[in-house]
Amino acid sequence: SGVFGEIEVAPRDPILGLNAAFKEDKSPKKVNLGVGAYRTEDGKPLVLPVVRKVEQKMLDLGFDKEYIPQSGLPEFQKVSPLLLFGKDSPAIKENRLACLQTLSGTGALRVGCEFVQKFLPKGTTVYVPNPTWGNHYSVIESAGLKAGKYRYLNKDTMKVDIDGLLEDVNNAPDHSVILLHVCAHNPTGVDPTKDDWKKIAEVIKKKNHLTFFDSAYQGFASGDLDKDAFSVRLFVDQGLELMAAQSYAKNFGLYGERIGAISFVCKDAKKAEAILSQVNRIIRAMYSSPPLHGARIVALTLGDDSLLSEWKKDLEGMANRIIEMRTALLEGLQKKKTPSPTKDGTWKHVVEQIGMFSFTGLDNAQVKRLIDEHHIYLTSDGRISMAGINPSNVEYIVNAIDEVVR
């Protein structure tokens, strides 16, 4: 069996496996609604105009390629928390927020879990919503932590099961870690209301839980960056200490540049300084220091008022097309009187859900037929990426859905 011993081939990652199958599909009609990545009307990846502009500026300025510190590019560390927490955040003003650059959102989650594993009591469980982004489980468990679930979606109403959620968070042992999606919940596209968030903050406070916010879609829920950060800012206003992972993959279209951040909101500046120094050591041992290119793009854009407003326009353009496609999908299905798989018998959830995804309610067998017979790729839970739908393919998608639910 050789020096490696017996090693079996690992199962395919469900989402990445879908991408591979899509690539192999030779049909000209094929549509990828699996991966959460924005596509142009020709189905091509999009580099935001503001990103192209900043990259040109970077070339002109002739930046070097030196190592950056473990904690990241200082200019980036400064602007990233402003975006999520707001420029008037008490945590920033009081210097009790430590922010480090990470390898996109996944890296932030991984570093955060590593911190929990090292510094919180043994046996601390990280609770995630059911359902959630599948990789949460792998990230939590590979840091040596246990993953638990709290109720999230009421499948009958296609709304947040707030009572179930509160009950489960309340029943988790004191001092647990509660992972919350900041906005545009993946995969359901359903977020708590403002009132729900207040109740969630209350239970978390009462139980001395540590909140771990995951922000992968800021700007994609409402199209407004500040509105989308409501939950995080509320928790800070409530005086809670917390961790927050940020990803710039979707809202900057910087998927492959792996740019993100982790922030720790602490009770005082001394604690923030200590945590920063400890997380530096964690990063040093894992990958030494993060990459430079994406950090510069984000730092230059967020740090310049005119580039910032260009970015907001680019982002709004993406968010708006997604919203338009929700309406187009709903109208198409209504016109054909396509039977809905949800309890209320309508397709209204498609427009009520927010962010990059729609949780259609289609079952496993229907999904399989969409893939095998119609070359439309989506995850087996019936989630579709709205960012892959555009005016030229929406009718084809409507017809295919109609066909598989009848």
Ligand code: PMP
């Ligand atoms: N969290 C959630 C909920 C996500 O959907 C994603 C992206 N699919 C991520 C985190 C992290 O993505 P990335 O590492 O590409 O930033």
